[in-house]
Amino acid sequence: MSAATAPLLSVERLTMRFGGLLAIDDMSLDVAGRQITGVIGPNGAGKTTFFNCLTGFYKPTDGSVRLNHPQRGLMRLEALPSHQVAHKAQVVRTFQNIRLFPKMTVLENLMVAQHNALQHASRFSLAGLFGLSGYRQAEKKAMDKAIGWLKRLDLIDKANTAAGDLPYGMQRRIEIARALCVDPLLLCLDEPAAGLNPRESAELNELLKHLARDEGIAILLIEHDMSVVMNVSDHICVLNYGRKIAEGSPTQVQQDPNVIKAYLGEDDADEQLHPEARP
Amino acid sequence: MATLVLATHSISPAARFKDAATVAFIALLLGIPMIGLTTVDQGGALRIATRWPTLFAFVAAAFAGRLVLRYAIDQFKARKLAHERSAAATAAADAVADSRRAGRPLLTWVGWAALGVALSLPVFFADNRYVVDTATTVLIYVMLGWGLNVVVGLAGLLDLGYVAFYAVGAYTYGILGTQFGWGFWQALPVAGAMAATFGIILGWPTLRLRGDYLAIVTLGFGEIIRVILVNWTELSGGPNGIASIPRPSFFGLELKPPGDDPTFASFFGLEYSPSQRIIFLYYLILALALITNVFVSRMRKLPIGRAWEAMREDEIACKAMGINARNVKLSAFAIGAMLGGFAGVFFAARMGFISPESFTFSESAIILAIVVLGGMGSQLGVVLASLVLVLLPELGRDFAEYRMLLFGAAMVLIMVWKPGGILAHREPTMRYVADGEKR
Structure with missing residues (x-):
């Protein structure tokens, strides 16, 4: 991580407790702009809980999540409701189990993502109801943006198809396209490669790199598919039992004894260790 | 293939x-x-x-x-x-x-x-009062169905107490008309606003509820309104209801036997006949229903309409897209209630008499059945379902006590044959056409 620029997002001493269960324990993490930060860890490590705390779906028990917004200045995400995290702070997430609007078409899904801008242009629906030109222009602009992303994610042929009728890999891409329509500063992807075949995973790698390098969108990535995480991440944070156990570049993390222990279990015999994942 | x-x-x-x-x-x-x-x-x-x-x-x-x-x-x-x-x-x-x-x-x-x-x-059917009356009833249900469609069909909020807003609209006009001498056209917007307010009053505490739980609360709300109407005698006349509610006028011309003021018949030089009023009422509800239809169809294609449907599909995803779920739900409740209120005003004006008996749970159930049988969200489906649900009991009058059986059987058959409703197909609000133009 470059030390010169202030981090886009800084998580400090974040704690999330559900009754007796400590899902996230005193976790701190900095996320840099224009970079891909991977969050990995065994099942139940608290990765998705971390995302839920970040995006306002859970209120953290303790700690702070600060976003350094280029226009709005410092924002405390832990105090914002979920829709404001997306709307005002422009931190947008996808879901581990895809959450599209299945009966609506792909294009409509992407239009819903631009609701706030359009709703504003429609002046509480009055301008829209009478079809005033200001609203028509806003609608045209929103549609162009949606179509632009659909073209770039190779989904344009399916624009008029109900999202729920499409195959799984495509639905994953639609969810990313929809999140991109919210104009994210930080895009939080929860296992975007789950269920994808190797070719689709490779395409996802390219897309993520492109978004970070060329679009300047910071990406926070939860992923189990090591071929994706190790390949695209600039920085990786490893969680286990809600605690951060390691952090660093992909190579550093792969060699970290704590990480190997977390993934492969305690080494009490004299067996050779096999780091389970290689890019 | x-x-x-x-x-x-x-x-x-x-x-x-x-x-x-x-x-x-x-x-x-x-x-x-x-x-x-x-x-x-x-x-x-x-x-x-x-x-x-x-x-x-x-x-x-x-x-x-x-x-x-x-x-x-x-x-x-x-x-x-x-x-x-x-x-x-x-x-x-x-x-x-x-x-x-x-x-x-x-x-x-x-x-x-x-x-x-x-x-x-x-x-x-100018001289057949029965046909025009029945058609007017059908249209009231069509309008109510279109209103409830916003809440249930589009926003996916199961509302079992829709009749409450119908009652609020009817009683607002009943009270304004008899106590303060307001006319139909003056009372219409006020009653709509009143019903919308009640929609928000119902919507606010139920924001976090979904599905069955929401249904129970709305059911209770419908009953509360009815019980209030029965018991608050000073305001609502209690079980006796409100009588001699003023009839709607045609741009200020009353539809009644010739008197001192110019009436509809005298103004146009027509022979007065009671069927003029029946036919006027028919065209009035037809106009109201058509306005409702155009309004709801247009709203559906606006951001708010898409947000309603998105809310029905997945509320959590909506929040993740930055949509304020509270505002979207309340707007659906308010607009659905407002349309119900308009229908209520018409009902009061048509009958000239209202009492709590007209606003029982079975009315809510019939309106909901119209929306569900028609196909949730389908405007034309509501019309077809209203025809079935209103005409079936009418046609079945000859079968006396068997007509409810017939009614139930028809509902079961439709649900078996088309579980998504008569017209379950959903028309997209917009289309992408290859050259980038919107059709």
Whole structure:
């Protein structure tokens, strides 16, 4: 991580407790702009809980999540409701189990993502109801943006198809396209490669790199598919039992004894260790 | 397989007409003894009278119904086939889209035909008060169905107490009209705003509730309003209700027997006849219903309408897209309630008398049944379902105590045959066309 620029997002001493269960324990993490930060860890490590705390779906028990917004200045995400995290702070997430609007078409899904801008242009629906030109222009602009992303994610042929009728890999891409329509500063992807075949995973790698390098969108990535995480991440944070156990570049993390222990279990015999994942 | 799809599509209009004509003929054969002839009590003696217009309407309904039915079955089969064709292959989705696109003009055509029939109905039945009255009742339910469609069909909020807003609208006009001398047109917007306020009052505490839990609360809300109307005698007249509510006027011209002020009949130099008022009321509710339809159809294509549907599909995803779920839900409740309130004002003006008995749970249930049977979110489906649910008990009057049985059986049949409602198909709010133009 470059030390010169202030981090886009800084998580400090974040704690999330559900009754007796400590899902996230005193976790701190900095996320840099224009970079891909991977969050990995065994099942139940608290990765998705971390995302839920970040995006306002859970209120953290303790700690702070600060976003350094280029226009709005410092924002405390832990105090914002979920829709404001997306709307005002422009931190947008996808879901581990895809959450599209299945009966609506792909294009409509992407239009819903631009609701706030359009709703504003429609002046509480009055301008829209009478079809005033200001609203028509806003609608045209929103549609162009949606179509632009659909073209770039190779989904344009399916624009008029109900999202729920499409195959799984495509639905994953639609969810990313929809999140991109919210104009994210930080895009939080929860296992975007789950269920994808190797070719689709490779395409996802390219897309993520492109978004970070060329679009300047910071990406926070939860992923189990090591071929994706190790390949695209600039920085990786490893969680286990809600605690951060390691952090660093992909190579550093792969060699970290704590990480190997977390993934492969305690080494009490004299067996050779096999780091389970290689890019 | 493509040929198969073509085959089901290629049923010629002539074949469909022949099929419908056969059904209409059977309906005629059955209808002559059952509907065409009736017994009347004349001075103690039973005599047989004829009811040819009713019979004609019945046969025409059978003919039109069969056409629609046949078309719906074909569409359903074609779509099912297209679906099966490729459970995984992506081509399926396009085929479905194609078959839907092919089905669109016909549905539009049915809609325009229904409008034509609705507009010309009083011309053919000008002296048949029963037909025009029944059609007015159908239209009230159509309007209520379109209003509830916003809440249930689009926003996916199961509301079992919709009749409360109908009652709020009716009582607002009843009180304003009798106590403060307000006219129909003055009271209409106020009653709509009043009902919308009640929609928000109901919506606010139920924001976090979904599905069954929401249904229970809304059910309770409907009952609370009714119980208040029964017990708050000073305001609502209690169980006695409110009587002599002013009738609506035609741009200030009253529809009543000639008196001091110019009336509708005297102004236009017509002979006064009581059927003028009946027909005026019919056209009034038709206009209100059509305005409701245009309003709801347009709202659906606006950001707020898409947000309603998105909320029905996945509330959590909506929040993740930055949509304020509270505002979206409250707007759905408020607008649905407002439309119900308008219908209530019309009801009060038409009847001239309202009492809590008109606003029982069974009304809510019928309106909800109209929305569900019609196909959630479908505007034309609401019309078809209203026809079925209002006309069936009317036609079944001859069967006396069996008519509720008939009613129930019809509902069960529709649900078995089309679980998504009569018209379950959803029309996208916008389309991408390859050259980037919006169609």
